[in-house]
Amino acid sequence: MAEIQAPAEQSSGKLLICGTTAWDVINRKNKATEETESQILLSPHLVRDLIDVKIVKAITGPTACHSVVISEKGHAWVFGRNEKGQIGNKTKICQDYPLKITSVTENRSALGIRKIVDAATGRNHTLLLCDSGEVFACGDNRLGQLGLTDLNDHTTFKLVTQLVGKKIVQLACGADFSLALTDKGQILAFGSQEYGQLGNGTDGQFIKSAGKMATSPQPYPLLVKGLQDKHIVQIACGVNHSLARDKDGYVYSWGFGGYGRLGHGEQKDAMVPQSISFFASSSEMARCTEITCGATCSMALDGQKQVLLWGKWKNTGDGSSGQPWMQPKYIYDLNGWKMKAISAGSQSLFALAAEEATAIAWGQVQSSELGFGEESAVKSATRPQKIEPLEGITLTRVSGGMGHTMFLAQPNDKLQDFPKWPVLPEFEGGCVKCSKGDNEDQILLCDKCDNPMHTYCAVPALKDIPEGEWYCDSCHPNGHSPDSEDEGAAKTGKRGQDSGTGKAGKKQKRG
Ligand SMILES: [Zn+2]
Numbered sequence: 001m002a003e004i005q006a007p008a009e010q011s012s013g014k015l016l017i018c019g020t021t022a023w024d025v026i027n028r029k030n031k032a033t034e035e036t037e038s039q040i041l042l043s044p045h046l047v048r049d050l051i052d053v054k055i056v057k058a059i060t061g062p063t064a065c066h067s068v069v070i071s072e073k074g075h076a077w078v079f080g081r082n083e084k085g086q087i088g089n090k091t092k093i094c095q096d097y098p099l100k101i102t103s104v105t106e107n108r109s110a111l112g113i114r115k116i117v118d119a120a121t122g123r124n125h126t127l128l129l130c131d132s133g134e135v136f137a138c139g140d141n142r143l144g145q146l147g148l149t150d151l152n153d154h155t156t157f158k159l160v161t162q163l164v165g166k167k168i169v170q171l172a173c174g175a176d177f178s179l180a181l182t183d184k185g186q187i188l189a190f191g192s193q194e195y196g197q198l199g200n201g202t203d204g205q206f207i208k209s210a211g212k213m214a215t216s217p218q219p220y221p222l223l224v225k226g227l228q229d230k231h232i233v234q235i236a237c238g239v240n241h242s243l244a245r246d247k248d249g250y251v252y253s254w255g256f257g258g259y260g261r262l263g264h265g266e267q268k269d270a271m272v273p274q275s276i277s278f279f280a281s282s283s284e285m286a287r288c289t290e291i292t293c294g295a296t297c298s299m300a301l302d303g304q305k306q307v308l309l310w311g312k313w314k315n316t317g318d319g320s321s322g323q324p325w326m327q328p329k330y331i332y333d334l335n336g337w338k339m340k341a342i343s344a345g346s347q348s349l350f351a352l353a354a355e356e357a358t359a360i361a362w363g364q365v366q367s368s369e370l371g372f373g374e375e376s377a378v379k380s381a382t383r384p385q386k387i388e389p390l391e392g393i394t395l396t397r398v399s400g401g402m403g404h405t406m407f408l409a410q411p412n413d414k415l416q417d418f419p420k421w422p423v424l425p426e427f428e429g430g431c432v433k434c435s436k437g438d439n440e441d442q443i444l445l446c447d448k449c450d451n452p453m454h455t456y457c458a459v460p461a462l463k464d465i466p467e468g469e470w471y472c473d474s475c476h477p478n479g480h481s482p483d484s485e486d487e488g489a490a491k492t493g494k495r496g497q498d499s500g501t502g503k504a505g506k507k508q509k510r511g
Pocket residue numbers: 431432433434435436453454457
């Protein structure tokens with residue numbers, strides 16, 4: 001899980017995204033075309049469909065080419081790669097833009113009126129957590145990673161009946177396995193156990209045929225061993241390894257041990273959780289306050305909110321496969337920086353400064369997921385760098401995925417001028433309602449679709465250019481936003497709209 005739990009009070013924000021949005025092409029260079037190149041967002045863009053929604057969580061992970069976004073009202077949107085049905089849209093066809101999951105009838109009837117409060121994304125599966133403590137799952141279930149014993153793929157969200165009776169409070173997904181944290185601070189694990197990542201004492205290996213080993217699926221949620229007397233408050237998963245932090249700031253790791261990502265000074269796999277000695281030292285300041293996992297590394301914040309990293313996090317030199325960091329180490333370049341949030345994607349690493357409106361990123365990435373922008377000479381960085389386009393923007397969360405990154409940002413003047421994704425073609429001409437370009441000082445732009453309109457042509461008509469955000473009647477039919485409880489009234493997006501009406505409206509309302 002790359003998402004980081006925020007402090008108790010949830011602050012909502014606007015969703016930003018950068019990196020590639022050609023979901024089916026990520027990590028598959030052979031499928032790259034001119035068109036998919038054009039789908040790379042070099043700098044963070046506002047997500048147009050959700051620009052008018054108060055977002056509290058944006059979730060993806062180091063193996064995920066798909067994402068889940070959760071609103072303050074407990075609604076969820078899913079988008080991205082969908083080869084195993086992980087979007088929950090009843091198909092296995094890529095979902096380019098956010099889809100409200102309750103707009104699919106099957107999901108709506110399964111989820112009922114529950115609020116969604118958390119989610120986790122694996123390589124090809126998705127888990128949703130409801131405020132009731134129930135978990136719903138969809139996507140690839142070959143190894144039991146959905147916790148559904150049929151071992152079939154599911155293209156809509158299904159209740160994980162194996163977890164009924166437990167109150168789940170947090171979820172995390174590795175590539176092909178899942179962890180669920182209970183309100184009692186205990187962890188249940190299911191899915192692939194190939195490297196011991198379920199922490200149940202076995203790798204589930206058996207002889208499939210002469211000389212061929214295979215791992216058995218584990219769809220039954222089993223208690224992670226050896227942590228029964230600990231109260232776990234946070235869980236995180238890399239591709240094939242797991243981390244857990246307890247209420248006292250001690251950290252445990254298990255699963256695949258390659259490149260020292262478990263932090264035990266060796267590369268051995270661990271079939272059951274082991275305490276990472278760094279965090280158990282006599283110094284109180286060494287106690288951990290946040291954990292996250294990258295694909296082949298792990299990251300944490302210590303008691304002073306300083307960043308620690310271990311495993312393999314770059315391609316050459318110190319910190320690469322040749323010289324992996326076998327135990328947690330401080331990052332020299334971030335010395336003295338206090339951070340409020342961290343995240344690791346497939347190749348990307350992020351930290352949000354606690355006391356400045358600054359975001360820091362590094363990693364040897366392929367698709368501009370560090371968001372350094374058009375102006376930047378570099379797309380990739382082996383040492384931490386400020387994300388310049390985000391300077392002055394207060395971010396509350398960051399989530400790194402495979403090839404893409406999402407941020408939650410507090411609205412301000414600078415954010416209002418950010419580009420939007422998808423980028424819509426520029427229109428020539430005047431008001432979309434009357435097609436006239438007169439009374440230019442009475443033309444305003446919708447903050448979602450960018451359509452220009454006279455104040456007096458707007459529905460309902462406006463006396464003057466309004467202060468703050470304004471959305472046209474096409475984006476908010478009957479005044480309903482996409483986060484409205486009334487699903488029927490909420491339409492998404494404006495792509496593919498009739499572009500016959502020209503426009504060249506000025507952003508009058510922004511002066
Ligand atoms: Zn008009």
